Amino acid sequence: MTTLRDWLIDDSPASPMQARLGRFYRIFGALMHNPLAVVGAIIILVLVLTALFAPWIATHDPLRQALGERLLPPSAAHWMGTDELGRDIWSRVVYGARITLAIVTLVAVLAAPAGLVIGVAAGYFGGWVDRILMGITDIFLSLPKLILALAFVAALGPGIENAIIAIAITSWPGYARVARAETLTFKNSEFISAVRLLGASSLRVNLGHVLPLCTSSMIVRVTLDMAGIILTAAGLGFIGLGAQPPLPEWGAMISRGRSFILDQWWVATMPGFAIILVSLGFCFLGDGLRDVLDPKSGEQR
């Protein structure tokens, strides 16, 4: 164990692989010194594990209705009680983790790279490329996210896939802005001039040298945004335009529990609690990442 650690923090790595792993190890170590980030990371880890092992963690079939067991309060048999169709809320929350995780991953996979490429292109080339790309970005940014997502879902039709697409469409502009700002700070650096002098093409300069510098602020931004994405997805679910019944999506679950909020509080509260917990987890982790990946202090690692 100590030998692995020594290998990782070796000041004179012997291969690019070791250098890169060493860097990750240092970032990881710094992250682990931040208690809130650790809490955040644990929450996210629990979310991922729950999603992966949902069938083993859930105590019931999340979709099976048992009308005889409607609206039971939390008990040993039903840890979080049951809903108006007699389904076990704990099992539904557990399976809901899969949907939440799918939403955040898909949005991250769709929106972040799109925003990154658009932002870097706008920042690096400047001039009319910048004006056109940023004009479009600004139009998107000037509209409230949820409303815009609503409009897209309304046009595409309700459903979880369309909700994901809508959220992705509404989140790339934020990433494009971040990437552009980063690119502007780096594109005039001497190290970029130096690669250009070696004869590198614009494509190579951008993909190989500018883009990697934007990724850390991107990771931070995406992580911090996750909370908002989960809430938007829940919001869409809540008003019936996101996940459709009987899918155990947390927002939709709250929406249905709303009618019983006074007498059967657990129906709406349990999924709400899950949403808050996961959002907080992403926020904590994002804050911690921001501290360790801050491009200015990041040079030290």
Added chain:
Amino acid sequence: MTALSLKNLDISYGDVQITHDVNLEIADGESFALVGESGSGKSTVLKAIAGLAPEWTGEINVFGKPRSHGIERAFSRQCQMVFQDPYGSLHPRKTVDATLGEALTIHGIGDRSARIEEVMASVGLDRKFRFRFPHQLSGGQRQRVAIARALMLKPKVLLLDEPTSALDVSVQAEILNLLKRLRQEQNLTFLMVTHNLPVVSFLCDRLAVMRQGRIVEVADVADLKRGDLKDPYSRELMHISAAHAN
């Protein structure tokens, strides 16, 4: 043979003309210094030669061939530049190996590992630095990496923009010794911008003094050593430098 010749060079950024009628002839193997007022356009001249300041009129010839306004690969192999700031001229997320290897990849040159180790050895960098990130290097080591990167393509001309002004005197001495040695070993031509006249006296054969975008005097370093400069502004620079030294 002339390595570098500039004729009636006027360089502009947008509407603003920075240099006026710059003429220089630098022989193959010569070490030439460009000194002068801050903001007078010294770095701009280097950038125009390198292709980073493309708005110029006049003539730039490198080994007799006229220079275009952009950056071409063939030119990259002839002429490279070392920047002033060793902290800003290395990519913070790339190891020394990646920084040096980039040139080879761009030009499709094989034998990567051997070439990198050879150049590192020639600038006096130990092999153990090969996979370090810039933040794990001192200022002097970074500047060695920057010089090594410039040497990767075996150029004949090196443009040096204040290569030692961010370094302490002891590291400066190391880098100056290194540059002197490399020039002898590889028959390099230097065009170096600096504010430090003693550095000129140590490393260069001739110097040009610039002020407000114009060259006011070209002289031999022997003249500088004897205190024999003609132009009033060059004399002023020389006298202040001499006053500091004692």
Added chain:
Amino acid sequence: MNPLLEIENLRVTFPTPRGDLEVVRGLSFTLGRERLGIVGESGSGKSMTGRSILKLVRAPGRVTADRLTFDGIDLLTRSERQMRAIRGARISMVMQDPKFSLNPVMTIGEQIAEALLTHQRLPRREVNNRVFTMLESVRIADPERVAKLYPHEVSGGMGQRVMIAMMLIPEPDLLIADEPTSALDVSVQAQVLDIIDELVKRKGKGMGLIFISHDLNLVSSYCDRILVMNTGEVVEECKAGELMNATHPYTRGLIASIPRLDETRNELPVLDRSAWATK
């Protein structure tokens, strides 16, 4: 009269994966309204000393000291908010790297105007004029043009002069200047140093100056007193004029490696660390 700045046993520590690394080790000095030069090789802790006076050492770095008082104020017990007030108005620092200290996406003029407006209320028209006079005062010939440029569009020396101009706006009691003139030609350098000098010598209440530099010649002709630092410690302290007669082998090594205007050596001597290293 109390000295302006008193430092006793200042230490700056960084945790690293291999244990703590002390980069400033037990530094003590007092400063009046005078010019103190700090020299030493790269990595000797000069910038960290300057930053720790302003409590600007970034986490995870830690600063400790037995005493750190500025004009009777105990800086060690000040909160971050109180420090901000002091930093803005009474102690200024010109950072080593102007390119990193200036905002790359704001013009020079906008940045100076912003600095002006945080210190005083001025009508809009007045602001522009003040910006131009400030640029002129640091010998920038065409202020109208330069005010409209972005930091990467000004020359290295202009960036340094802009930083100095901005730091002198609040007329601080203490100026920490970290390599402020390394990219200036000697003539402009002399003029800029004169401006700083005027503030040090101004009537009523002069300014204290900590001048961090690599340029031993410059420091010995410009400052009153000099500290020579090596690996976080002061190895020698002397009157500025006497630097060239320094006795410590480290200082002598540094002096020997400076090229001369009438240089004849074919190779410059570099520091031989084994000669004086104690560890």
